[in-house]
Amino acid sequence: MKNHMGMWIFLASEMMIFGVLIFLYQVAMNQNLNEFRMASHDLHFIHGTVNTVILLTSSYFVALSDVKKNRLFLILAMILGVVFISIKGFEYYDLTQEGKFPLNFKDLSSAETLFFTYYGFLTFLHLLHVSVGILLLGAAWFLYYNPKEKNLPHNAGLYWHFVDLVWVFIYPLFYLIGRNYGK
Amino acid sequence: MKNYFDSPRGVLSWLITTDHKKIAWLYLVSITFFFIIGAFAALLMRIELFTAHGNIVSPDVYNRLFSIHGIVMIFFFLVPSIPSVLGNFLLPLMIGAKDLVYPRLNLMSWYVFMIGGLFTLWATIDGGVDTGWTFYTPYSTMFSNSHVVLAALGVFVTGFSSIMTGVNFIATIHQLRHKDMNWFKMPLFVWAMYATSIIMVLATPVLATAVLLIGLERIFGLGIFDPALGGDPLLFQHIFWFYSHPAVYIMILPAMGVVSEVLSCFSRRRVFGYKFIAYSSLAIALFGFLVWGHHMFVSGQSTFANTVFSFLSFLVAVPSAVKVFSWTATLYRAKIYLRTPMIYILGFISLFLVGGLTGLFLASLAIDLHVHDTYFVVAHFHYIMVGGAVMGFLGGIHFWWPKISGKTYNEKWGRFSAVIIILGFNLTFFPQFILGYLGMPRRYHSYPEVYEYLNQVSTVGLFLLGIGYFFPIVYLTMSLFDKKTVGANYWNAAGLEWLTESPPPHENFHELPATVPDVYDYERLPDLGGVS
Numbered sequence: 122m123k124n125h126m127g128m129w130i131f132l133a134s135e136m137m138i139f140g141v142l143i144f145l146y147q148v149a150m151n152q153n154l155n156e157f158r159m160a161s162h163d164l165h166f167i168h169g170t171v172n173t174v175i176l177l178t179s180s181y182f183v184a185l186s187d188v189k190k191n192r193l194f195l196i197l198a199m200i201l202g203v204v205f206i207s208i209k210g211f212e213y214y215d216l217t218q219e220g221k222f223p224l225n226f227k228d229l230s231s232a233e234t235l236f237f238t239y240y241g242f243l244t245f246l247h248l249l250h251v252s253v254g255i256l257l258l259g260a261a262w263f264l265y266y267n268p269k270e271k272n273l274p275h276n277a278g279l280y281w282h283f284v285d286l287v288w289v290f291i292y293p294l295f296y297l298i299g300r301n302y303g304k
Numbered sequence: 305m306k307n308y309f310d311s312p313r314g315v316l317s318w319l320i321t322t323d324h325k326k327i328a329w330l331y332l333v334s335i336t337f338f339f340i341i342g343a344f345a346a347l348l349m350r351i352e353l354f355t356a357h358g359n360i361v362s363p364d365v366y367n368r369l370f371s372i373h374g375i376v377m378i379f380f381f382l383v384p385s386i387p388s389v390l391g392n393f394l395l396p397l398m399i400g401a402k403d404l405v406y407p408r409l410n411l412m413s414w415y416v417f418m419i420g421g422l423f424t425l426w427a428t429i430d431g432g433v434d435t436g437w438t439f440y441t442p443y444s445t446m447f448s449n450s451h452v453v454l455a456a457l458g459v460f461v462t463g464f465s466s467i468m469t470g471v472n473f474i475a476t477i478h479q480l481r482h483k484d485m486n487w488f489k490m491p492l493f494v495w496a497m498y499a500t501s502i503i504m505v506l507a508t509p510v511l512a513t514a515v516l517l518i519g520l521e522r523i524f525g526l527g528i529f530d531p532a533l534g535g536d537p538l539l540f541q542h543i544f545w546f547y548s549h550p551a552v553y554i555m556i557l558p559a560m561g562v563v564s565e566v567l568s569c570f571s572r573r574r575v576f577g578y579k580f581i582a583y584s585s586l587a588i589a590l591f592g593f594l595v596w597g598h599h600m601f602v603s604g605q606s607t608f609a610n611t612v613f614s615f616l617s618f619l620v621a622v623p624s625a626v627k628v629f630s631w632t633a634t635l636y637r638a639k640i641y642l643r644t645p646m647i648y649i650l651g652f653i654s655l656f657l658v659g660g661l662t663g664l665f666l667a668s669l670a671i672d673l674h675v676h677d678t679y680f681v682v683a684h685f686h687y688i689m690v691g692g693a694v695m696g697f698l699g700g701i702h703f704w705w706p707k708i709s710g711k712t713y714n715e716k717w718g719r720f721s722a723v724i725i726i727l728g729f730n731l732t733f734f735p736q737f738i739l740g741y742l743g744m745p746r747r748y749h750s751y752p753e754v755y756e757y758l759n760q761v762s763t764v765g766l767f768l769l770g771i772g773y774f775f776p777i778v779y780l781t782m783s784l785f786d787k788k789t790v791g792a793n794y795w796n797a798a799g800l801e802w803l804t805e806s807p808p809p810h811e812n813f814h815e816l817p818a819t820v821p822d823v824y825d826y827e828r829l830p831d832l833g834g835v836s
Contacts, residue, residue, distance in 0.1 A: 138509040138513050232534050242517075
């Protein structure tokens with residue numbers, strides 16, 4: 122690999138995937154604004170917020186590893202990534218128990234169904250990207266001193282920042298839209 | 305001298321190669337295979353339509369035929385045809401590079417393409433899919449009893465191959481140009497590839513999302529497009545056409561790049577308006593993203609949206625016309641040699657003109673209300689895709705065949721089949737314009753008897769076209785076994801790719817020229833080479 126350009130172009134491509142999903146979600150939200158705001162209350166606001174902090178911090182560590190040229194920080198970032206996935210797992214479990222997660226909907230209105238479908242699909246897709254990101258960071262850690270793969274840490278870092286950035290969009294769109302519309 | 309065929313040799317050297325030239329061959333063989341499958345489906349459909357009463361295949365089988373024809377021909381033949389074969393082979397040669405910037409990614413893209421192809425083949429053999437290539441909801445998600453998920457998976461996987469190719473090309477064009485080659489010394493084929501790659505990278509993910517949602521909705525009953533669950537089926541059409549309209553520019557832009565190269569060589573003239581052609585490629589790529597709504601004029605979107613999309617669709621004609629007029633100006637008072645590639649390219653220009661102008665008919669709201677989903681539309685996009693993209697592809701293959709294989713094909717057979725193809729094509733698709741205007745709907749397996757005569761003309765034309773396509777496959781394959789090899793610059797053409805041997809060595813250039821020649825400077829070159 123010559124440099125990081127391929128990764129940047131690939132991320133533009135990834136951006137379109139999340140972009141179109143967020144666009145679809147926005148259209149659905151415009152059609153059912155109040156129901157979506159109400160449905161947003163059923164998500165765990167604290168979980169979402171903690172996850173945001175975790176992901177941003179892990180991104181900071183990845184950047185730090187690039188600046189300090191130290192692969193130890195990648196380990197920290199990966200640990201935080203795993204914590205993120207665990208919290209998400211708890212969240213999914215709770216929602217499934219309440220009948221608010223895809224494949225297990227119980228007595229929801231059609232707008233609520235739509236909201237939780239989008240929530241489930243978008244966050245799950247993001248979760249897959251987080252997993253891939255962790256694998257990439259692992260590969261970067263593993264091959265950190267391999268002269269043939271000297272671009273890998275930087276590329277893995279770019280990818281991780283992208284995943285983080287997507288979450289920064291997902292978080293307000295799902296967790297915050299109902300904040301000032303109390304129950 | 306060892307060329308890329310010999311270094312190294314053996315079956316394994318083809319399967320794990322990272323040489324862009326060998327990968328181009330892999331693509332060439334596989335898309336030819338897919339082309340034959342798609343052509344067979346078309347042939348069966350036309351035989352079915354020979355008479356007004358469906359008596360060859362059942363309506364259900366007919367649905368599966370046109371679906372598989374569309375899916376295979378678009379996703380597995382037209383989209384990868386010129387970029388993956390000619391683009392892969394020529395891009396590094398044209399810009400003076402040893403290989404693409406990510407050779408391993410290039411090989412991976414072929415494997416991903418083949419995996420997607422196998423899924424689609426599996427779906428085809430196991431009963432096919434009956435939704436049409438467009439997978440429209442809610443039929444595809446709720447009612448269809450065919451292999452929608454498998455076919456969608458095939459398309460989904462192949463999309464990634466397209467993205468990889470696009471990423472590779474953009475990065476290559478940015479980074480591996482000869483140090484003397486600035487952006488405005490690049491051949492126009494490279495410009496066309498650049499614009500195409502941008503579309504591939506930005507549009508394909510949207511299709512991937514669309515077919516992924518279709519699949520999930522069928523398997524798990526997600527409700528994003530299901531009105532009963534709060535979804536909206538129209539959204540699918542929006543995101544589908546957000547990819548699939550730019551997709552037709554993925555098919556046609558590379559062909560336009562081929563046209564610029566070939567036309568300049570066979571009229572021995574500098575191509576007219578170089579910068580305009582280069583920028584119009586980018587303009588077409590940009591406008592391609594803004595016109596998806598013109599496929600949905602009768603889908604129930606607002607009149608305001610229709611008007612805007614109609615206007616933007618008219619705008620696409622401007623850069624296309626810039627290209628066509630520039631080519632015409634190139635030909636003006638030039639010494640034109642009617643060799644095989646040139647016949648294909650002149651065919652391209654005339655057929656593309658007809659296709660493009662009928663595109664303007666369809667972009668007008670009032671006419672579209674009348675001819676929407678009739679054979680008029682079918683004829684229009686076949687004029688663009690077959691009369692444009694396939695012509696460009698064949699012209700390009702013939703033009704660079706001496707470079708690709710180091711052998712020369714039989715010129716007489718070449719000219720004969722090129723003429724047969726152009727005649728057969730017009731005979732096949734021109735009657736369909738009339739049929740569509742008279743009101744014959746597309747995707748019908750039987751029709752009122754009043755349309756029978758024109759349909760029979762069309763079917764006869766298709767047999768002629770099929771014969772025309774059969775010849776190049778035969779004589780190009782036979783030419784590979786020729787003993788006689790050709791020199792480095794068979795046509796006395798001006799591009800950088802002609803400065804290395806034919807076929808090129810493994811590393812493309814034994815030694816790079818210090819400066820890049822002006823790629824359209826036909827003044828300094830002797831007359832056209834090759835057999836007359």
